[in-house]
Amino acid sequence: MTPDQLRAALRGVPDPQWLDAALRRVATDPAAIPRLFALAARRCGRGPLPDPPGWTVDEAARTLLLTGLPADHAATAEALYRHGDAAEKRAVLRALPLLPIGAECVPLLHDAIRTNDTRLVAAALGPYARHLEQPAWRHAVLKCVFTGVPLAVVDDLDGRADGELAAMLAALAAERHAAGRAMPADATALLDRLGDGSHPTTAREA
Amino acid sequence: MRIFDPHIHMTSRTTDDYERMAAAGVRAVVEPAFWLGQPRTSVDTFVDYFDSLIGWEPFRAGQFGVRHHATVALNPKEANDPRCRPVLDLLPRYLDKDGVVAVGEIGYDSMTPAEDAAFAGQLALAVAHDLPALVHTPHRDKARGVERTLAVVAESGIDHGRVLVDHLNEVTVKLVRDTRCWLGFSIYPETKMSPPRMVELLRTYGTERMLVNSAADWGRSDPLLTRATGEAMLLAGFTEDDVDRVLWRNPVEFYGQSGRLDLTDLEGAAATFAGNSILRGGE
Incomplete structure (x- = not known):
């Protein structure tokens, strides 16, 4: 995903002049971003974008506002997240992998994963989660299974899933089985791909 | 019967209430920021409260x-505490x-100078942000409180049609009926208003600009009294269209003035992964 792709995808928003003006504004007046960020969904919309799949209009517009800043991306992303409503927080999380910030915003992932808002947990497990340490990443994946978030939202799931995650999933499956409750099909399939957890792998151990 | 509860404090209610409300026809609510029973002592605790809203x-x-949806403000009671101002x-x-x-x-709560300042200041904020205002009327000395409320509203310059004066009753309704403000009535199990009394007021004053809410919170209250009022209206001979006007179209019209009311796709699931984290997360 690149800002150019998002920009192209947003050509059809109801009020493209607003978005153009907002992007020009943040490039020269970064202090304007909190209000523009809050307004973006009302001005651009909230529906799903046909392409790229998995993105909504407001997430894409807010991501462009963040990528359009001249500097201080990490500090601004953090402030917008801390002061944002749930949709703004989600947009910040989606934007993180597109910002020149290294691992600076990992604390935002920790915050999102602690919540019980499944939309935030899902958004925290995109490409930026490559900076998330392995124990936290495993628990976040397990939380997805526990709360019914489809594992398709997890970036690089098979590349990163390891024996320890398999053991955790197997334990959850045993609990669910004892309780007469089902595991989500995508979790069972992952467990099958990983084996039963009795042969820990060393893939990217933290 | 589709119901929009224009004033309910869901923070103080359980998920059982949400289930019962949804089953009763409640599809939308507005949760005003208010006093939580325990006085707050710092600004940061308001941040967490507003964030949850x-x-x-x-x-x-x-x-x-x-x-x-929510309304946000410093409530009249805590406007008196310098730590909260x-x-x-x-x-x-x-x-x-x-x-x-x-x-x-x-x-107003006790009609103090601090409340005067917070009230006027926040009406100005409503004007500046192009938002309507939800105005609580005091429990004690209510009639004079309503008179003073209307005076402050007039002085503020806000369009009366963008003001909802709440918690009215048989005594105070007349004062507000003569203005262009919207009229809110909180239906409570014992205090404030009851469904039969509300029906009488609707008979006398009509359904225009009249809003009915449960104002359910941490006290003795019942989130289904909006529905009970709708049923009492039907029994008293009001039409289903009358009920829909009071319980749905009036609150939609009032809060719709914000330009931010989002009632799209209400039949469908609101969240991407609906029905999970609370239902399973607590088990």
């Missing part, structure tokens, strides 16, 4: 197919948010 609570409501400086940030459809609850 635009974060966790809408998500929780969405699990049950209920659309949640800097909350006024926080408000502009929240008044920009999508889910915030009015400034409120503002108004």
